[in-house]
Amino acid sequence: MARAVRTAAAALVVLVALVVPRDALGVLRLPVEGLLLVALLLLLPARAVRPAATVAGIGLGVVAVVAVLDAGFRAVLARPFDPLLDATSVGAGVEFAAGSAGPVAAVGAVLGAVVVAIAVVVGVALAVRHLARLAVAHRRTAARAVAVLAPVWVVAALVGAPVASAGAALLVRDHAVQVRDGLADAETFAAELAADPYRDTDGLLTALEGKDVVVAFVESYGRDAVDLVGPHLDAGTRDLDAAGFATRSGFLTSPVVGGNSWLAHATFLSGLRVDDQRRYAALVDSDRMTLSSAFGDAGWRTVGVMPGTTREWPEAGFYGYDTVHDYPALGYRGPDHGWATVPDQYTLAAFQRAERDTPHAPLMAEIALVSSHAPWAYVPPVLDWTAVGDGSVYHEVAPGPAEYAGSIAYSLGSVVSWVRAYGDDDLVLLVLGDHQPSAAVTGGGATADVPVSVVARDPAVLDRIASWGWTPGLRPAPHAPVWPMEGFRDRFLAAFTG
Numbered sequence: 368m369a370r371a372v373r374t375a376a377a378a379l380v381v382l383v384a385l386v387v388p389r390d391a392l393g394v395l396r397l398p399v400e401g402l403l404l405v406a407l408l409l410l411l412p413a414r415a416v417r418p419a420a421t422v423a424g425i426g427l428g429v430v431a432v433v434a435v436l437d438a439g440f441r442a443v444l445a446r447p448f449d450p451l452l453d454a455t456s457v458g459a460g461v462e463f464a465a466g467s468a469g470p471v472a473a474v475g476a477v478l479g480a481v482v483v484a485i486a487v488v489v490g491v492a493l494a495v496r497h498l499a500r501l502a503v504a505h506r507r508t509a510a511r512a513v514a515v516l517a518p519v520w521v522v523a524a525l526v527g528a529p530v531a532s533a534g535a536a537l538l539v540r541d542h543a544v545q546v547r548d549g550l551a552d553a554e555t556f557a558a559e560l561a562a563d564p565y566r567d568t569d570g571l572l573t574a575l576e577g578k579d580v581v582v583a584f585v586e587s588y589g590r591d592a593v594d595l596v597g598p599h600l601d602a603g604t605r606d607l608d609a610a611g612f613a614t615r616s617g618f619l620t621s622p623v624v625g626g627n628s629w630l631a632h633a634t635f636l637s638g639l640r641v642d643d644q645r646r647y648a649a650l651v652d653s654d655r656m657t658l659s660s661a662f663g664d665a666g667w668r669t670v671g672v673m674p675g676t677t678r679e680w681p682e683a684g685f686y687g688y689d690t691v692h693d694y695p696a697l698g699y700r701g702p703d704h705g706w707a708t709v710p711d712q713y714t715l716a717a718f719q720r721a722e723r724d725t726p727h728a729p730l731m732a733e734i735a736l737v738s739s740h741a742p743w744a745y746v747p748p749v750l751d752w753t754a755v756g757d758g759s760v761y762h763e764v765a766p767g768p769a770e771y772a773g774s775i776a777y778s779l780g781s782v783v784s785w786v787r788a789y790g791d792d793d794l795v796l797l798v799l800g801d802h803q804p805s806a807a808v809t810g811g812g813a814t815a816d817v818p819v820s821v822v823a824r825d826p827a828v829l830d831r832i833a834s835w836g837w838t839p840g841l842r843p844a845p846h847a848p849v850w851p852m853e854g855f856r857d858r859f860l861a862a863f864t865g
Contacts (some may be wrong), residue, residue, distance in 0.1 A: 374501060377494035377602035381514040384431040386532045396532035399520050400427075405679065406513050408499050408507055416841070417601040420499035424492030430535050431491055433542065442806055446624070449549065450542060450789050452644045474779070494842075546738070551643060554647050559639055560653050572665045574831055574863040575795060579723065579730040580662065582797045584632060585778045586740040587771070590618060591841060600842035603783040607822060607841070610787045613829050616820040619852040623666030624815050625786045625805035629682075630818075631852065632733070632801065636686065639857030651685040658856050660687030662731035672718050674709035675698070686733070692721060692800045700759030704745035707737040712781040713749075716755040718751045719789050728794075735779070739774035741804065744841040746773045752788050771808050779841070786822060796822040818843050819855070831862045 383670040385398035404423055408416050436448035523531035542788055564566040564570065593600065607614055622642035633641040633650055636657040641647050656664075663669040670687050672752045673680065675763055683691045697717045699709050714736060724729055739745065746759040746767040754760055767773050790796075800817030818842050823829055835858070850858070 373497065377497040380491055380494040381427070381498060384535070385428050386534045387445070396534075397516060397520050397523070397530050398532045398534065399524075402513055402517050402520060403510055404495075405502055409510055413503065415497055416503050417496065418497045421492055423499075425488055426492035427495060427535065428488030430538060432487055434538055435487075435706075435809065436691060437538070438646075439598075439704045447541070447545070449545060449643065456640075477699070480819055485777055497513055521575055538593055538613030549643070553645065553649070554623035556639075559687075560649065560655055561795055563638075566656055566858065566865065568860075569660050570863050571860060572667075573827070573865065577729055578793050578795045578828070579732075580603050580667070580795045580797070580824075581730075581732045581734060582635075582658070582799075583734045583736055583782055584628070584799060584801045585622060585736050585775065585782070586628060586738070586762050587690055587804040588739060588775055588778070588800030588810065588812070588817060589621075591803060591813055592772065592775045592800070596776045599776040599779060601840070602641065603779060604840035604842065605759040606686040606783050606787055610790065610824075611826050612786060612790060612822050613826065613839070614819060614820050614822045614841050614842035615829055615832060615839060615849045617837040618816040618834065618843055618849040619799065619819050619855060620849060621802040621815045621817050622803045624813075625802065628735075628801045632735075635799070635855055636733070636853045638853055640851065640853040651682045653685075654798065659731060659733060660685075661860065663687040663689065666729065667731040668728045670718075670722060670730065670732045672697075672732060674714045674738045675706065675735060675740075679755045688733075692718065699758040701761035706744075707745070708794075709737065709749050710745070710761060710781075711736040711778045712749055712752075712784070712827070713755055713761070715759045715781055715785040716752060719785070723789065736778050738781075739778045741771075743769050744772050745769065746777050749777065749784050752784070755836070771804055791823050794822075794824065795828055796820075798822065799809075817852075835862075843862075 381401065385400050386396045408419060411419055433448060433450070436453075438454070440448045452528070520531050523684040529837075575579055587603055604614060607756065617634070622634045622640050623630050629644070630641050630647055633639075633647055637650055637655050639646075639650065639655070639659075641650055660667050664687075668690075669686075671680075671683055671691045672685065673691060673693045674697055676691070677695070680691060680693065692707065697709060697714065699713060699717070701708075701710070702711065706792075714734065716762075718732065718734060722732065746769060747761060747764050748767065750760065767777070782796070786794070786796060797819065799819035802817060803815060804815055806813065818841075819834060820843075821829065821837070836848050838847045
């Protein structure tokens with residue numbers, strides 16, 4: 368009885384590992400890889416069966432782990448796991464987990480994941496060895512089973528019957544193609560880096576002379592949020608109108624979904640699609656002109672405001688920033704609410720104090736607003752600007768409910784309030800999302816589009832972009848133009864040059 372239970376358990380483990388990678392109902396399928404493996408083992412000499420089964424089992428266990436990673440990456444980032452690149456993102460993931468749940472929980476989660484992965488590989492390998500030993504011990508029965516089931520699989524595959532499965536083989540093929548294409552993409556991207564139509568252009572951005580240009584990225588502000596916070600967008604538009612500011616809005620298609628914000632920032636500023644870490648590394652190691660470095664070359668003071676950056680940020684040199692106001696430099700003294708601990712209103716207030724409250728040269732700033740970063744743990748109200756101070760006030764402020772829509776409304780409300788309080792004729796604001804939130808928020812089938820708005824009091828600024836066809840107000844219409852995010856840099860430079 369115990370042997371029968373063990374055999375049944377081993378068969379179920381192997382069946383799940385073979386078919387679930389491509390089909391959640393895989394236990395009801397017939398995997399061709401299993402038939403081929405049994406046939407191969409039956410052809411091997413007895414002494415080679417055990418090592419062959421061990422190697423096959425380990426390989427199948429790794430495939431099962433990759434399948435789980437694929438499922439997780441698709442759920443959060445709307446793409447499969449990349450074995451070449453995503454290992455470099457482990458550190459960022461651990462840092463985010465530590466900021467959200469604490470370092471002990473983060474380390475525990477990593478160790479738990481490693482233990483589970485090892486257990487899966489070892490468990491599948493042991494199951495394959497057990498079944499291989501059983502098949503060799505009953506060669507004639509195993510051979511007859513393969514002889515009967517192989518034609519069944521072929522017929523089912525030919526007629527498209529769902530009983531035929533090749534999930535593990537297809538997963539291996541897909542990732543092999545992914546690796547091949549990734550390696551080939553290095554040459555493609557090198558050519559794209561070298562081709563810059565604005566590299567040697569004189570007189571860039573002269574139409575913005577004397578303006579403070581602020582690019583504010585709102586974390587996880589995707590197209591799906593437009594309907595969720597539509598009334599807040601409309602109210603913000605009315606508030607801006609009352610203060611003399613006009614707004615135009617459209618959509619950009621981000622290179623990422625659910626995370627990896629730095630890739631979206633790089634895409635927007637460089638004019639190239641930066642959708643993986645390989646491209647990002649090549650970009651920041653190049654002399655590509657970015658929107659920020661173009662402003663710097665044209666005489667603007669350039670700054671980055673990065674409340675989520677707690678360590679050295681060498682990429683600041685690539686972007687051409689004269690100064691970076693990171694987490695330590697912002698001087699926040701409020702409560703710690705995890706990774707996105709600095710409220711957006713505080714970030715804007717600190718930026719205002721450091722850069723705009725006193726007479727200054729024309730300024731270009733990139734500001735990361737992170738209050739709407741998952742898991743949306745802290746959503747404070749928008750305060751009177753005189754009360755913000757060093758952030759200590761947030762110890763006494765009761766937050767609203769932790770939720771995605773509320774966090775987006777807070778971020779945008781902070782931006783609108785800041786413009787009303789400190790905006791002038793020389794302010795030009797670009798406010799946009801970096802990416803859509805994860806599929807857990809948007810559901811399946813969501814686009815990668817994010818809203819983008821230009822806000823200015825000077826009508827000459829909006830006259831320059833009249834041909835863009837963007838929607839008046841902060842809420843882009845459903846039919847508003849949709850551009851690739853990498854296309855924005857050149858359109859902006861063309862609009863405000865000469």
